[in-house]
Amino acid sequence: MVLELQDVAIRYMTGDFKEIGLKEYVIRKLKHNYTVHEFWAVDGVSFSLEAGEMLGIIGTNGAGKSTLLKVISGIMEPTKGTVKREGTIAALLELGSGFDPDLTVRENTYLRGAMLGYTKKFMDDTYDQIVDFAELREFQDRRFKQLSSGMKSRLAFSIASLVSPDILILDEVLSVGDGAFRKKSEAKMREIIHGGATTILVSHSLDQVREMCSKVLWLHKGKQIDFGETQPICDRYQDYLDGKFRI
Template structure:
């Protein structure tokens, strides 16, 4: 079975204490006096996992666990301090609901803009545009400014674009929890179609029931550290016990 994503001992850190906190002049003075110290916040520490075609990985963990940071590294937005990440396929990621959209442009214009940002041609987007708008249920809104959409409508459009551009690797950060129940069910059905088609999917969600229902693998992070990776039922059960006692 083809490997789609491989993360090997990935560590990601943020630099703290730089001159943005104290101003350039004060930084120069402290640096000259050797009083300035650079500190690092370890957002992700020594995380390893591997996904194959058709895998759906659920990432769980409380706030500050490093979930979103890891996703940014998977999409290339951030570079690990050590270790490495390899992705073998076209990635479509939805990390933040409004990212990649211009509030003053129309829904239609934003659809083409988002497609271009994902690396797709105008001709390709023209061929899939009607399907995207129909899935998002926004036909009557396609010529209105994006900023006039409700958060649920924005979510529908963002998910529709991400899932209907034929991704080989789909990365979603707390997306399926936005929108009404009917759209959540439709989104889940679409994700299953992608999985059956061979795509590897990574889903961050605080809904354990959603993870249990959809994912065949789970990665549990806590304060940036990997607690467990493997079978969904076993890890979700352990994670739920952890939440009850903390």
């Protein structure tokens, strides 16, 4: 088992401390007039994946998909439940993060590589491969802030996909860029999966999930609605989107 989640839940605490300031906070606390609200972004998620499986996570906005990815990748600790991981993890969660807008594409490539734990020699050996896959050869000396969002996403994807991780986590990454780059990204994903990596993909494209994923996790308002084979769950989810039933 490469990845196993047991009854994972993530709670956020919300209140009005930032809005009212320290002085008012102390006064309200003394008067017992300060309230904090609990919000469970994910509540009771359990599933497991074997090596080489690709999981698609589906659900409408606010379902808890991105929060769950942060727990799986180790960025956040669950409030309840357990997460067991085997091997190395590469995560593309926020494509714009980890880059300096005032540095060039070349400089940011090395910066991002260092943040992911790649050695200078590894980056020297693979830099040409990275920039060519991202289709940014002619932009390599341009400042990062001058790139389009699609260009930034292509570079982030290209860097992360080189590491050959045991677990690869992608949050809407394959939806960026033009059709040709999406096909190239999907082909790269298949190459990584065939190499034995376990991949998790969050996507709003049901067609993409149907075509690429061997299993699907459906979340709704933090709750796990279903987990299992791709086609029947995607069919149910499409029926839900079409208004044929309510949860």
